[in-house]
Amino acid sequence: MPQFLNLSRAARLAGVTRGELQKKIRKGELKTFEGEVAVNDLLRVYPKAELEQNEMLDRVAMIKQRAMPKTRYGDGAQPVPKIIATRLDNLNTTLAQTKGALNAVEALIEGAVAKLKNLAAQGTPIATETILEIADWLEASSQERDSDPDRRARLFAKDAFLRIIAASVKVIPSGHEYFVEGTESILEASLRAGLSMDYGCTNGNCGSCKVRVLSGEVWKLRDHDYLLGPTERDMGYILTCCNTAVTDVVLEASEAFSPSDLPAQSIRAGIRKIQNLDDNLLLLRVQTPRAQTLRFFAGQKIKLTLEEGGSSELHLAGCPCDGRNLEFLVRRQQGNLFSETVFNHTGTSPIVLLEGPSGAFVLNDNSASPLLLIAFGDAFAPVKSIVEHAISIDLAESFHLYWFNDLAKGNYLDRLCRSWNDALDNFHYHSIRTAVDPEQLIGCIAAEGVVLGRCNCYVAGEKGAVEGMIAALTGAGLPEDQLSFESIG
Ligand code: FES
CATH class of the missing domain: 1.10.287 (Helix Hairpins)
Structure with missing residues (x-):
């Protein structure tokens, strides 16, 4: 009788990313039966599956780890x-x-x-x-x-x-799958995997992360103040922030699929670091309290109001998988109180109120098509968020990032893009410093072998630049429903 594995497990055994496996399935090289892969078929396509650990998988794991520095992911913690x-x-x-x-x-x-x-x-x-x-x-x-x-x-x-070091979780009705490793909670693992399951406090107080276990065994990591009723307990309800998976489990849980599914949030947070990228641009690092992580979609923005005065709506520059450690790019603007305050700030960490998120310029995570990303100047923030999230969920077949920027060579963000380019075989980064016009860029994109009709495209920048780019892209064959854009500034 043939033995079957779910896609996540099959990818791990073959030493490839889930995206790579899905590509084989799309091409018809690997068959699936009700979403599972036969062991024999896996061995046929990956004859050395049991012997080799694919470097690509390690590199993706490294990038994920870098995107979520404050979590337990990758710290080597073993199950109890x-x-x-x-x-x-x-x-x-x-x-x-x-x-x-x-x-x-x-x-x-x-x-x-x-x-x-x-x-x-x-x-x-x-x-x-x-x-x-x-x-x-x-x-x-x-x-x-x-x-x-x-x-x-x-x-x-x-x-x-x-199976001893990690258990798999399948979420119904979405069908999303991920692994729970070491001593992490089911919620922590879902965030690492890029899912947007409901949660609030992350420490057992609010009950927002309540889900029903349909099959499998879970284990309570810590006691919680939120009380589940006897009927709920009998029906298999648990809090994902306080439980880990012992065996492979199937959960019935709701997830946010679009910005309108997210609740409005208001969080008092601290500015932890202000880093000058050049004379007119800085990187702001904000940390929320441990029990209040921000939920957002890659590409969204949020309103920041400083306790000492001044507010601004800025795009989040990080991955939604780390809702505690947030990054923003701030441009110097004369007469803007928020900008002047952070540029001139010295001394203790300022407190900032976060309200939101908002915005519909978000990653479409239902499609594995190649991603074409075009950013102008400091409008790079939402694009960076989209890239980090897409990498963390193994979403895209390939990445093609074109960034028009005048930042000094060697800055942190340029180095980051180059590290993606070096680490991932399917990532292609182009830093564009001269005044390349949209038509020239279309020529460069075509020369790289990118077929616009197959891409999901994201463009962010100042209004004029974005409009020129949209006209050139649609004129060259990019379907409008595969294009998302954001005008900033
Ligand atoms: S997120 Fe609040 S109880 Fe789990």
């Missing part, structure tokens, strides 16, 4: 002994069941072969040839199954190891 013991016990049961099933199948094959040979020996004239043909086929199939038992065994050993 109770969880490891339960997972080992489950594996043992599965092994015993598999052995039993295998013995039954082997007995069945042997019995069928003997029976067919017996019939042939009796000389039934019509069916003799057919009978022998079936008997040969059964014998050959049985031998073929065992032709490379070592390879299969290594694959299953690796699968067993992965």
Whole structure:
């Protein structure tokens, strides 16, 4: 009987990203059955699956880790002994069941072969040839199954190891899948995976992260003040911020799919760092209190009001997977109190009120098409957010980033783009410093082999620049429904 793996598990075993696996499926090189991949098929497409760890996977993990510096991801934390013991016990049961099933199948094959040979020996004239043909086929199939038992065994050993260190979570009705690793909560793992499941306080007080466990076993990491009623407990409700997954679990949970699904939020936060990128642009790092992370979609903006006066609506420049550590780009503007205050600030960390988020310039995470991203100047902030989120969820087939910027060479953001370019085989970054006109840029895009009709395109910049770019892109064949744009300033 063929064995199947969900896509996330199959990708891990093959040592590739989920996006890479989906590309194979789209091309018809790998078949899926109800969203799962057969082990034999996986071994056929990735013959060295059990032996190699693909470097690309490591590099993507590194970028994710960089995008979420304050989480536990990648810190090497192992599951607690109770969880490891339960997972080992489950594996043992599965092994015993598999052995039993295998013995039954082997007995069945042997019995069928003997029976067919017996019939042939009796000389039934019509069916003799057919009978022998079936008997040969059964014998050959049985031998073929065992032709490379070592390879299969290594694959299953690796699968067993992965099942001990991580459990998979499937969310219904969206079908999203992700892994819970080490001692992280189900909520932390969902944020790392780029999902937007409901949550509020992250520490068991508000109940916003309540979901229903449809199958599998969870374990409570900490007690919580929010009380679940007896009926809710009986029905399998838990708080994702206070539980981790022991076995593979299926959850019934709601997720935000568009900006209108997010609640309006108001959070008092502290400015932790002000970093000059050049004389007229700085990077602002803001940190929210531990129990109040900001929920937003990649590409959105938020209103910041300084306690000491001045407010501004700015795009978030980071990944939504880290809602505590927020980044903004601030341009020097004479006469703008917010800008003047942060540019001239010295001394203690200012307090800022965050209100929002707002804006519909967001990443379409339903499509794996190539991403074409064009940013002008400091309008790079929402584009950076979109890139980091798309990388963290393995979304796009390829990335093509064109950034018109006059920032001094070697600045942090330019180095960051170059590090994406160096780390990911499917990432292509072009820093454009001269006054290239839109038509010339279209020529560069075409020369890179980008087919506009297949891309999801995001353009951000000052109004005039954005309008010129839109006209050139649509004129060159980019369908309007694949274009998102944001005029800033
Ligand atoms: S997020 Fe508030 S209880 Fe979990």
